[in-house]
Amino acid sequence: MxxxxxxxxxxxxxxxxxxxxxxxxxxxxxxxxxxxxxxxxxxxxxxxxxxADSTNSNEVKIQYIMPMSEDPTYYEESTFAFSRVDMKRVQKTTGVTSILPEYGEGMGMGSSIETISADFNYFGQQSSLQLTPYSEDHTILYGRNLTAADANQDVIVLSHDVFDYGIMIDNPEDMIGQAISLNGYMYQVVGIKTPYDYDNMSLTGGGEDYLTASSSIVPRSSYNELTKYKPIVGLKIKFDENTDRYAATEGIIQELGETYPDEQGTFEEDRSNExxxxxxxxxxxxxxxxxxxxxxxxxxxxxxxxxxxxxxxxxxxxxxxxxxxxxxxxxxxxxxxxxxxxxxxxxxxxxxxxxxxxxxxxxxxxxxxxxxxxxxxxxxxxxxxxxxxxxxxxxxxxxxxxxxxxxxxxxx
Amino acid sequence: MEKTETTQPLIELINVTKTFKRGKQEVTILKGLDLKIYEGEFIMIMGKSGSGKTTLMNIIGFLDRISSGIYHFRGEDVSSLNENKKSDYRNAFFGFVFQQFFLIEALNVQQNVELPMVYKGVHQAKEKKAKAQHFLDLVGIGEKMKDKTTELSGGQQQRVAIARALVNDPLLIMADEPTGALDSETGKVIMDTLKQLNEEGKTIVMVTHDSDLTAYASRVIYMKDGCFEKEVTNV
Structure with a gap:
């Protein structure tokens, strides 16, 4: 029908x-x-x-957020960077399957004098310092200058500025033989430069002169290595499936905060994608x-x-x-x-x-x-x-x- | 055909009336009719337009309902059948032939003839086609099976209508002025076909105002103003 x-x-x-x-x-x-x-x-x-799948849901990015400045015209670039040590520490956290650094822009400065800036860390005391490749025309206060024999060694002659503006230490001479970290890599201090003589500041090209004088010295090979360096501005962390990523992320953020108690900014999970x-x-x-x-x-x-x-x-x-x-x-x-x-x-x-x-x-x-x-x-x-x-x-x-x-x- | 008085009438109307409402006025079309129709008869209902002859035919054919009185069909009181039952009765026992043929233009000849079988619930396409072919052959237009109805002449269309009326092997053929729209020659062919069907046993009730056709009937009933005027039985 x-x-x-x-x-x-x-x-x-x-x-x-x-x-x-x-x-x-x-x-x-x-x-x-x-x-x-x-x-x-x-x-x-x-x-x-x-x-969203390519940025897996069990993957988080932790980044450092600068404190808000009260002066809106004042802009300070974040000098904070994560170190390899941070990455190793996070890697050991339970539930973490992998960790990848996220790089920011490099810090090389445009100038005829070869200098770059690097993150300096001495037992938790942080600063950034100017680096210049090895040359002979530096006067040394303590220790020794670099020699040709240091070519492939991780050694450094510190500028006296480091103690004037950077880290707090009673006797700079004690630093000789100590290990410091540059961008997360360990270097041995072999010497400390004479402080810059402001009274004798040359009138022609004084700025460059000062730049050279205030820079710490590393071997050419290290310098070239460091110019390739880009600061780690974020940690991309993957957790395994059984891990509560929120709790785990919280834990890591807390640990980072304890590692860098002096930082004004905060460590936060980057949620912008999500x-x-x-x-x-x-x-x-x-x-x-x-x-x-x-x-x-x-x-x-x-x-x-x-x-x-x-x-x-x-x-x-x-x-x-x-x-x-x-x-x-x-x-x-x-x-x-x-x-x-x-x-x-x-x-x-x-x-x-x-x-x-x-x-x-x-x-x-x-x-x-x-x-x-x-x-x-x-x-x-x-x-x-x-x-x-x-x-x-x-x-x-x-x-x-x-x-x-x-x-x-x-x-x- | 002779009527067989001893047997039960196929159709029996007792004091049947039919009233219409025309505006606020009530018009009585049939005024208390008594009628018996026996199997094998060829009844012709004659009368002017407005005499009630078509209404009578529609009542007999379950197309219209009576206002009062009793209608016995094969001894069964069918005075107040519901629409579904009436549809079934029409489908099984009646074949209708109209003045204007009333074929469905969207369907071709074969489909028109098959339609009563469709409503009867015949599902086999082969069976339907065979029957359609058989009855179209019977009325002499077997070769028109696949034609569109609009391409046929009036006489041919009326023969398709007759084939459609026959296809469920009904007891009665109800013909309302079947020759009214045809020229006299074609009309004669149609009348001969009906006559032949009557001789083969079909009971025929035909409405007409054409007195030339009375010779075909076994009984002629004259109507006037909703009443039977006279009745003539042809021997």
Whole structure:
């Protein structure tokens, strides 16, 4: 019976191709816009997800945040950098599977005199100091100057400035033979330079003169190594799956704080990616929902179009209804026939809308460098919504058709 | 055909009335009719338009309902059947032939003829096609199976309608002015076809105002203003 009704539905629709198509148009446009938006939205979503996957959820980045300056015009560049020792320590924390440094910009200064700045650490006392490659024209206060024999050694002659502006130590001479850390690498102090004589500051090119004088000296090989150095501004830490990354991150941050008690700034987890992504998703979901609501209205309009045309169809085909009733069609058979016709129109309209909507999404995506994604959910939803639209808006006209008196229908 | 008085009438109307509401006025179309129709009869209902003849035919054919009185069909009281039952009865026991043929234009000849079988619940495409072919052959247009109905002449369309009326092997053929839209020659072919069907056992109830056709009938009932005026039995 259903097959026969379907058959006769198909035939009667075939007899009014143009009208059926025009009726469908509303549904096609409605479904097409829904599918376009859904496919593009899903494309964007999956893109952000794959982005998020590359920055694994069990991966965190810890960075050092400068304290907020009270003077807004005052800008101080962060001099803090993590050391290799920090990395080794964090590596040993339970749950950490790997740790990678994130580098900032290098600290080399543009000047004709070769100097770079490096992070200096002596038993927790931190400072930054100027370095210059080995040359002979330095006067030494304690210890010795570098020699050619030091070429590949990790040794350093400290500038006296280090004690004037940097670390606190009672007797600088005691530093000879001690180990200090430069950018996380250990160096042995072999000498300390004579303090710069400000009174004899040369008038020509005094700045450069001072720069040379105030710089500590490392062998050329070390200097070249250190120029390649970029400060570690962040630690990218991966945890294994069983670790609570929040608690573990908290622990590491606390430990870092204890390691550097004198730092004014704070160690924080970098959440900018996550936040951006969340923000993006909320934003996208909002847009998609809004557009969906608008397209739902276009579907409603399409549905009303279907209802309208079904009323016209029922009125126009009164005689046919009467004839069908005369030769034995029950009221409910007529009801089914007209509901089915409406649902069939909207179903085909839905399929066409699905195809054209995806086509539009692909076309639009090619301009936006985006790959639209058609999910099974979208397919099922759009087809079922289109069928339901037909069923819903087809019911009233179909009931009208079914209630018709056969005689009045035939001889209207 | 001779009527067989001893057997139960196929159809029996007892004091049947039919009233319509036309605006606020109530119009009585049938004014208390008594009628018995026996199997094998060829009944012709004659009368001017407005005499109630078509209404009578529609009531007999379950297309219309009576306002009062009793309708017995094969001894069963069918005075107040519901729409579904009436649909089933029409489908099983009646074949309708109308003045304007009333084929469904969206369907081709074969599909039109198969439609009563569809509503009867015949599912086999082969069976339907065979029957359609058989009855179209019977009325002489077997070669038009696949044609569109709109491409046929009036006479051919009426023969398709007759084939459609016959396809469920009904007890009665109800014909409402079947020759009214045809030229006299084609009309004669249609009347001959009906006559032949009657001779093969079908009971026929036909409504007409054309007195030239009374010779085909076994019994002619004249109607006027909702009443039976006279009745003539042809021997």
């Amino acid at each position: 259903i097959r026969n009704i379907l058959m006769s539905t198909f035939l009667s629709l075939k007899a009014h191709k143009l009208r059926v198509f025009l009726t469908m148009l509303g549904i096609i446009i409605g479904i097409a816009s829904v599918v376009t938006i859904a496919a593009l939205g899903e494309g964007i979503r999956q893109q952000t997800i794959s982005l 936040e951006m992504q969340q923000e993006m998703e909320t934003y996208m979901a909002g847009i998609v929902n809004f557009l969906m609501a608008i397209t739902a209205i276009s579907l409603l309009v399409g549905g009303i179009g279907v209802m309208n045309i079904m009323y016209v169809s029922v009125t126009e085909r009164k005689r046919e209804i009467g004839i069908r009733r005369a030769i034995g069609a029950k009221p409910r058979t007529i009801l089914f026939q007209f509901i089915l016709e409406a649902a069939f129109i909207t179903f085909i309209g839905g399929l066409l809308g699905l195809v054209s909507g995806y086509g539009i999404a692909v076309l639009a995506g090619s301009f936006m460098d985006l790959k639209p994604v058609l999910t099974m959910q979208t397919i099922l939803l759009s087809t079922s919504v289109s069928v339901l639209t037909g069923l819903f808006f087809g019911i009233m006209p179909a009931v009208n058709a079914a209630k018709m008196d056969p005689i009045k229908a035939i001889y209207h």
